[in-house]
Amino acid sequence: MGTNQQIKNIIKMETTLKTDTNIKTVKLYRQNFYTQPVVLIDGITRTGKTMLSPILTSLENVELHRIETNFDRIPRLYKLKKITRDAAVACLRLEMETKLYESMISRSINFRWSDNTGVFNQIKPLRYLKRLFAPEGDVVVEKILKEKPIFQVQTHDVLGINGIYFDAFGNSLRIIEMLRHPVDSIYGNCQRGYGKRESNDPRIFSLNILHGKKLVPWYCYGWEDEYIACESPTDKVIKMCAVRLRRMWKGYESLSDKQKKQVLFIAFDKFATNPEPDVQKMENFIGRKRTKLLHKALTKGRVPRIIKSEEREKKEQDIRSKASSECITIMEDLVKEYEERVKSIYG
Structure with a gap:
């Protein structure tokens, strides 16, 4: 069935469905059984999360990095008012505790050889091979309570819609x-085909919004018509990045002083060229020290590396050749703000 026919069916279904007023209202709840840090490696797409996550794994008792889409979807559904706060909080807690438990016995662990999140591309593959044969049950819970392993997961745009995570x-x-x-x-988003793949590619595992008879990505909420009117995929990507970054900073600035201390900014360029200062920050941030595996993790991540300015200039020229004058100005403003923010963070 084609996309257009599916959209017609959805519209027809929405006009015929009626709300069941007899459904009893219930409150969902899941307590937090563990107190150790829950770490989100967050950012918009193509910011270098996959470089950083395996390096974080080299710190004491930090679990392997993983990508679990429900950690993105649940806060988005709550933001779009499709689920209640109690449901979102309970589901986030359940997701974390389920995935941590499964990690401790290598259940639902990625053993694909070529995947970035696969065990064999991590720095502790033997740990997860051994866990395949470990007992499950209460002994695992006791181990978690005793050793306090840190769960980490890659997320997208969470800082911009952070409230439900702080609640959880x-x-x-x-x-x-x-x-x-x-x-x-x-440039990275354009190379991945964003701006044209979101609504018709079965390998894009993200939520879309039905706006009239068109599908737009979830992050277009509130500016759907502007996104649809963009002249090119490059313009869509530039505006997408601008909106998501704006929401991210707005989300951060809405936090209390105490909550802001639970956020650590790491600039890709700074970390990739000189990781030591940021490694020290991460140690203090999550309360875990580095291990002898840090050097291995840095080497696998090609850190430190040289970032060539001429390569960025070529990327910028390519973007400028495909973007409207309006969006070129938006990009220039983003660059200026980025440089000011990084200078403020790093000094």
């Missing part, structure tokens, strides 16, 4: 927010 995990929440030069981020 409170003082245990730690958000490491990746910042990347806008030219690199915009």
Whole structure:
């Protein structure tokens, strides 16, 4: 069935469905059984989260990095008022505790050889192979309570809609927010086909909004018509990056002083060229020291590396050749803000 026919069917269904007023209202609840940090490696797409996450794994008792889409979907559904606060909080807690438990026995662990999140591309593959044969049950819960392993997961745009995560995990929440030069981020998104793939590619596992008879990505909420009117995929990507970054900073600035201390900003360029200062920050941030595996993790991540300015200039020229004058100005503003923010963070 084609996309247009599916959309027609959805519209028809929405006009015929009626709300069941007899459904009893219930309150969902899941307590937090564990108190150790819950770490989100967050950022918009193409900011370098996959570089950082395996390096974080080299710190004491930090679990392997993983991408679990429900950690993105649940806060988005709540933001769009499709689920209640109690449901979102309970589901986030359940997701974290389920995935942590499964990690401790290598259940639902990625053993694909070529995947970035696969065990064999991590720095502790033997740990997860051994766990395949470990007992399950209460002994695993006791181990978690005793050893306090840290769960980490990659997320997208969470800082911009952070409230539900603070509700779910409170003082245990730690958000490491990746910042990347806008030219690199915009170019990377364009290379991945964003701006044209979102509504018709079965390999894009993200939510869309039905706006009239058109599908737009979830992050277009509130500016759907502007997104649809963009002249090119490059313009869509530039505006997408601008909106998501704006929401991210607005979300951060809405936090209390105490909550802001639960957010650590790491700039890709700074970390990739000189990781030591940021490694020290991460140690203090999550309360875990580095291990002898840090060097291995840095080497696998090609850190430190040289970032060539001429390569970024080529990317910028390519973007400028495909973008409207309006969006070129938006990109220039993003670059200026990025440079000011990074200078403020790093000094």
